[in-house]
Amino acid sequence: AQSVAQPEDQVNVAEGNPLTVKCTYSVSGNPYLFWYVQYPNRGLQFLLKYITGDNLVKGSYGFEAEFNKSQTSFHLKKPSALVSDSALYFCAVRGAGNTPLVFGKGTRLSVIA
Amino acid sequence: DADVTQTPRNRITKTGKRIMLECSQTKGHDRMYWYRQDPGLGLRLIYYSFDVKDINKGEISDGYSVSRQAQAKFSLSLESAIPNQTALYFCATSDKQTARYEQYFGPGTRLTVT
Numbered sequence: 021a022q023s024v025a026q027p028e029d030q031v032n033v034a035e036g037n038p039l040t041v042k043c044t045y046s047v048s049g050n051p052y053l054f055w056y057v058q059y060p061n062r063g064l065q066f067l068l069k070y071i072t073g074d075n076l077v078k079g080s081y082g083f084e085a086e087f088n089k090s091q092t093s094f095h096l097k098k099p100s101a102l103v104s105d106s107a108l109y110f111c112a113v114r115g116a117g118n119t120p121l122v123f124g125k126g127t128r129l130s131v132i133a
Numbered sequence: 134d135a136d137v138t139q140t141p142r143n144r145i146t147k148t149g150k151r152i153m154l155e156c157s158q159t160k161g162h163d164r165m166y167w168y169r170q171d172p173g174l175g176l177r178l179i180y181y182s183f184d185v186k187d188i189n190k191g192e193i194s195d196g197y198s199v200s201r202q203a204q205a206k207f208s209l210s211l212e213s214a215i216p217n218q219t220a221l222y223f224c225a226t227s228d229k230q231t232a233r234y235e236q237y238f239g240p241g242t243r244l245t246v247t
Contacts, residue, residue, distance in 0.1 A: 029173070054235055063137075063223060064176075064238040071234070110175060120166055120191070121236055125175035 022047040022115045026124035033101045034132055041096040041127045043111030052114040053094040054121065055085055059107045067109075070094060081105070101131045136160045137239035139224050145245045146214050154209045154242050156224030163229045165207040166236060167191075167199065170221040179222075182207055183229070214246040 023046045033039045045051055052071055056064040068079025075087045085096045096109060108128050112121040137158045146152050156165065163184050168176040168191075178191030180199040188199060196218060200208045211218055221243050225236040 026175075052234075056238075063240045064225075066235045066237070069235055120178055120181050122178075123168075123176040125173060 022051075022113050022119065022122045024111050024113050024122055024124035026109075026111055026127045028127050029125075030128045030130065032130045032132060035103055036100050039098050039101040039105070039129065039131070041109050041111075041129060043094045043096065043124060044092050045094060045111070045113045046092065047113050047115035049116035051092075051094075053085075053087060054112040054114075055079065055083070055094075055096050056110045056112065056123075057081075057107050058110065058126075064110065067096070101129075103131045103133050105129060106131045137224060137226055137237055139222075139239040139242050141242060142240065143243045145247065147247055148215055150214050152211045152214055152244070154211075154222055154224075154244070156207045156209070156239060158205050158224075158226045158237075158239075160226055160228070160237060161204075162226035162237070163204060164227045165201070166225040166227075167197075167207070167209045168223045168225065169193070170223060170241075176223065179209065211244075211246075214244075216246045219244060219246045 025044045054069045055067040058064050070077050070087045078084045083098050108126050110126050111124040140155045166181040167179040170176050177193050182188050182201045185201050198210045221241050223241050224239040227236045
């Protein structure tokens with residue numbers, strides 16, 4: 021069975037500093053990895069995905085994520101955080117076959133001015 | 134995403150009542166999903182459907198049922214609501230042609246069972 025772990029419930033970072041939101045996964049076969057963001061009172065918005073190819077993927081709003089197969093990780097990063105990045109972030113994985121996404125429990129990012 | 138709509142957006146109901154949450158999509162996707170979100174638990178899959186005649190249970194289907202009335206419509210029912218079904222419910226869609234790819238989410242329905 022596939023699973024996702026987001027080890028931090030909350031990440032606090034000062035505006036302008038780099039941010040990292042951690043994600044590790046477990047899946048049979050090649051993973052398909054995703055990050056979503058949820059702003060208050062909104063649905064989930066797709067940020068970026070890793071399907072194959074370059075281990076560093078770039079997404080919306082200046083976010084990027086690095087796929088590390090040996091560490092089974094897919095950490096979300098941004099070089100310079102903005103207050104408007106404050107939100108709830110979800111990592112998700114899909115394995116082989118016709119399986120829906122499995123989500124982590126979410127990490128709340130707070131960017132402080 | 135405006136292409137995936139959910140009604141109602143908010144609902145308060147009493148224990149024991151039957152309630153239906155509706156999802157419609159204009160994306161032309163064949164796959165649809167229902168998730169619930171609880172604080173600290175993330176999103177958990179309730180039911181999913183790969184086409185009108187293909188309905189599958191998810192991780193937490195007990196107490197719920199679904200109906201896929203058409204490719205574009207997927208409804209979630211609580212036959213007899215209970216307080217621990219208070220949650221934020223999301224509908225999502227995806228495309229069979231890009232089955233490995235992302236799911237698109239509706240705005241959510243906030244359900245409170247008193």
